[in-house]
Every structure is written in structure tokens, then in C-alpha cells.
Amino acid sequence: MIVQQRGADITTTILRVDGDTGALTGSWQGNKFVASHFDGARPGLLEITPQQDGTLKVISGGSNRDGEMIAYRPEVARAKGLPEPANYQTHTSVRDPNEVFTYSFPDTKGKLVSNEDPRFKGKVVLAIVTGTWCPNCHDEAQYLVELYKKYHDKGLEIVALDFEEPDQQVSLKRVNAFIKQYKVPYTYLIAGEPADMWDKVPQAVNLNTWPATLFIGKDGRVKATHAGFAAPGSGEFYKQLQDEFTSNIERLLNESEAPTSVASR
Amino acid sequence: MKASNLNIPLLLVFSATAFCQAPASPGIVVKLGPVNTVTAKAGGTTKITLPILVDQGFHVNSDKPTDKYLIPLRLTWNAGALESKDVVFPKPETAKLPFSEKPVSIFSGSFEIVTQFKVPREAPPGPVTVLGKLRYQACNDHECLIPRTLDVIIPVEISK
Numbered sequence: 001m002i003v004q005q006r007g008a009d010i011t012t013t014i015l016r017v018d019g020d021t022g023a024l025t026g027s028w029q030g031n032k033f034v035a036s037h038f039d040g041a042r043p044g045l046l047e048i049t050p051q052q053d054g055t056l057k058v059i060s061g062g063s064n065r066d067g068e069m070i071a072y073r074p075e076v077a078r079a080k081g082l083p084e085p086a087n088y089q090t091h092t093s094v095r096d097p098n099e100v101f102t103y104s105f106p107d108t109k110g111k112l113v114s115n116e117d118p119r120f121k122g123k124v125v126l127a128i129v130t131g132t133w134c135p136n137c138h139d140e141a142q143y144l145v146e147l148y149k150k151y152h153d154k155g156l157e158i159v160a161l162d163f164e165e166p167d168q169q170v171s172l173k174r175v176n177a178f179i180k181q182y183k184v185p186y187t188y189l190i191a192g193e194p195a196d197m198w199d200k201v202p203q204a205v206n207l208n209t210w211p212a213t214l215f216i217g218k219d220g221r222v223k224a225t226h227a228g229f230a231a232p233g234s235g236e237f238y239k240q241l242q243d244e245f246t247s248n249i250e251r252l253l254n255e256s257e258a259p260t261s262v263a264s265r
Numbered sequence: 266m267k268a269s270n271l272n273i274p275l276l277l278v279f280s281a282t283a284f285c286q287a288p289a290s291p292g293i294v295v296k297l298g299p300v301n302t303v304t305a306k307a308g309g310t311t312k313i314t315l316p317i318l319v320d321q322g323f324h325v326n327s328d329k330p331t332d333k334y335l336i337p338l339r340l341t342w343n344a345g346a347l348e349s350k351d352v353v354f355p356k357p358e359t360a361k362l363p364f365s366e367k368p369v370s371i372f373s374g375s376f377e378i379v380t381q382f383k384v385p386r387e388a389p390p391g392p393v394t395v396l397g398k399l400r401y402q403a404c405n406d407h408e409c410l411i412p413r414t415l416d417v418i419i420p421v422e423i424s425k
Contacts, residue, residue, distance in 0.1 A: 088407070133336045133402065134409040135362075135369070165336065165412065174334055194411045208292070209408035228408030233363030237407075 001058070001071050002236045003048070010035055012046060089244070091227035092212050093205045100220040101127065101203060103161060105189035108172055108179070113159075113189055115220060123157045124252040125216040129201065131163045131194060132174040134210040140229040141182045147245065148186050155218075155253050158186035161201065163194045163210075215248045218257040224248045293413065294320035294403050298375075302420045303395075305347065308386035313395065313419055315340065315378045323410070324371040325401045327357035331370050336402035336412050340378050346393040347382040347421060354378055363406045388423050395419040 003012045008028040012035050024046055026035030032049040048071075049057040056071040072082065094101070104114035115125075128144065130137040141160075148158050168174050172190065179188055191200045194210075201207055203222075204214070215224040226244065230237035298316025305311035319325055326335045342349040355377060357370045382395070397417035403410045 086407075131409075132334050133412065135332070135335065135404060136407065136409055138334075139363075178334075197411065208410065210410070211408070230407055231363035234406065238363075 003056075003071075010048070012048070086227075088227045088230075089225065091209070092207050092214075092225045094203050094214075094222045094225070095205050096203070097221060097223075099203060101214065101216050101222050103127065103159070103189070103191075103201070105161065105191045105200075107187065107189055108175060113187060119187070120157050120159070120220075122218050122257045123155050124151075124218060124249060125220075126156070126158045126249075127214040127216060128158065128160045129163065129191075129197065129204075129207065129210060129212040129214075130160050131210055132168070132178045133165060136229045136231065137211045138178075138182070139231040140211045140213070141178070141184060143229075143242075143245075144186065145182055145184060147249065151249055151253065152185075156249060160184070160186065160188045161191040162188060163191055163197055163200075166193055169193065213245075215252060217252045217255060223252055292410075293415075294323045294410065295325060295399075295401050295413070295415065296320075297399065297415060297417060300419050302392075302422050305382065305384045305388075305421055305423050307384055307388045307390065307423055307425055309384050310350075311347070311382050311384060311421070313380045313382060313421075315380070315399070315417060315419075316375065317372075317378065317399070318375045319373050319403065321374070323403045323405050324358075324360070324373040325403045327370040327372055328354040329357070329370055331367060335369075336400070338372065338402075339400040340380065340397060340417070341400075342380065342395065342397040342417075345395060346388055346423065347384055347395055349397075350381040350383055352378060352380045384423060390423050390425050393421050393423060395421050 001012065003010055009025070010027065010033050011025050012033075024035035026033055026046070032047050035046045035048065045060070047059045049059075051057055051070075054073065054076070058069040058071055060069070072080065078084070100115070102115050104112060107113050126144065126147070128137075128140065130140070132138075144158055148156065162175060164172075164175060169190070169192075175188070175190065178184070191197075197207060198204075204212070204225075209227040211229050213226040213229075214222050215226075217223045226241070230241045232238045296318045298318060300313065300315060303311055303313055325338055328338045330337050338354070340352050340354075342352075355372070357372055359368045360371055361368045378399075380397075395418075397419070399415045399417055400412065401415070402412040
């Protein structure tokens, strides 16, 4: 939960794992902050009451629909031994960061494309584990198209490693519709079925979310990862993601190319 | 009363009292509830109610998702001693989630799926096992998990 206060006014955003977030704005009323928004489908309402012990009592929906919640400052939460929020940058990693990240899958025309393809040599590559059945992946695709336009001429490549349901493997109808809908300009490879994920991307550790983004440097090695994708509707969290992605890309673009290891052969 | 100066830092953490944070390694987030032995009479009908619990923090697409590309919730039954008829899902929730421009049709928390079965007249009395599969796909507003299929095993006692 992020709360920004300016005088009597607040803006608050919650990355709720049960899926109802977005930026709410409000002000001090009586003895609490009341923040709300209306997204066209339903109203969102939060009542935030500061407690004597420094916590915040948070009631969502105005009717205690979700129960009463208590918000703790991070240091207090850690002292209490509460689990840390999910860290999307460390949730997924690779077994050996010194190992070149390898892949070899057919594109939508059936042509085999691998990490050795000349288009990826010496480039910064975003490898995206994705699937058309995954709504968060649809959001990320739109963002990736923007990134591709902005950074492709500076040396960025993007490759989608797509996992589709068995009945979609033959016709690729949904994949082709996805590519058309979002005007995907980057390489799109058909990696297999979702259940194949761990076999097809064996170098990844704790890879269990869709989407998952692997930032690969010019030397072909994974430099950073990001599990999931905070959609634009998540307000501040989307902004944080944008900052993280662009920071990673620009840092890697500025790095000099190192010789590629022969370990992948 | 004057607005108190909260001096709120950038990030607050929710306690576990209202809902739990997502586990560090999300895995199987849908559990099947226990089903007591179902009684059925040869030549009659019977009903099987399957309780389902979705871990706090996640949802599954309903049986009729709003977008064609979403994997729907499906409960199917193997051919066997009982003949499945209607599979009735509860009314889904409609939620506006950050990743979708339009509301999505989902199930979360605990809910039940009810299936009507027909018992053949010639079914011999005694215990049988009804087998099925529940196919689901879970997400939260930040990530999706691998689509999964759970085995459903229901004990049934057939009487004359």
C-alpha cells in the first residue's frame, strides 16, 4: 500500500493480490481519511484511520466487505516477522548467471529461431515468457511494443517465448490474433504448452508466473528478471515497473559488449 | 478535527489479519473441499456438491469468462457407474481488475459446483467411485499461474 499525503488530501494505491486496486484519492474527514474512485464498473472506497501505535486501520468498500485491515510501516512489519511483500525482481532467477541464456523454438511460420540468431548477437534482449490466455501478458505486450519502438534502434531486441494450450498449438489462431491486435513487431516464438515451461526454460529458477521477463545483456547472459507485470491500472506500481524496465534496458545498452562464451555450444 | 500528519513512508505493508500476502512461490492455489460419501438409489438421481477454495489473493476465471482468450473453469466427469447430467456453477463475481479494460468474470474464495447424476436402473448396490477433473486457471492482478487440472474423486454408495 502506498499513501501520499499533501495536507488534508491523500492519494493511495494498493497492489492487492486479490485484484482490486488503482489510485484512490480523498481527504481528511472527521477522524479519518476517506479515499475513493469510480472506474466505470463499480465504486472503490477506503476509510483509513490512523491508530495510536502508528498503524493504519483500513476498511475497504465502506462496509467492511473485506474485513478490517491493518497497515504497518515496513520496519514494524519486519520486526513482527510478517512476510515481506513479493519481490518481483528476485522471485525468478537463473541457475547460473554466468551461463549464456539459450533457447531454440519455431516462430509462427515454423522457422526455428535460437539465441544464436544474428538478430540477437551483441544486442540487449528481453526474453518474455508469455501466453495469450494470460491477461497480464496482454498488458505487458502493449508495453513491450512501446519499448521496442523506443529502444530497438539503440540495440534492443525482444523475443516472446509463448506457451499455449494444446488445442492452440496447431492452428496458432490466438497467437496470430494476439500479434495482430497489438501489432507486435518483435520475434514471437512458440515454445510449447504451459506444462512444458520448466523443461523448455531449464535455466530459470522459480519460474512460475506469467508473464516473466528476463533482461539479457549483450553477452547473452541474464542480468535481471521480473516476475509478473503491474498493469497501468495499478497506478504507482506501474510507474515503478516502468522505471525499473527502462533503467535495466538503458543500463544494459550502455554496457560494452563482452565476448560470448563458448559454453553454450 | 484537524487532519493528522501521517508522515507516511512510501510503502506500507498489510498485516495478515485480513488477508494473506501472496506466497513467495505461488503453486497450487485451488483446493478441493472434502465430500462425504454420496448416497444414490439405482434408477434414481443424485447430486454431488463439490466445494472449492481459492487461496486468498487469487481468483480463477469463471465458467463463462468475458474474453474468449481466457481459460474457463471446467468440471468434467469420467464415464462410469453414474451418468453426469447438469453441471451448475454459482453466479460469478464481476470484478474490475487493472489488467482488463472491462470487468472480468471470476470466482474467488470458497464456492461450490453442483452436478446432477443419473443412476442406471441396473446399477448394482455397493460402493463406487466417481472420477472427474477440474480445470482452472488462476491469476491475481499482477501475474497468472500455470493452468492446472485437479483430479476429483467422489465416493458413492448405491442402494437398491
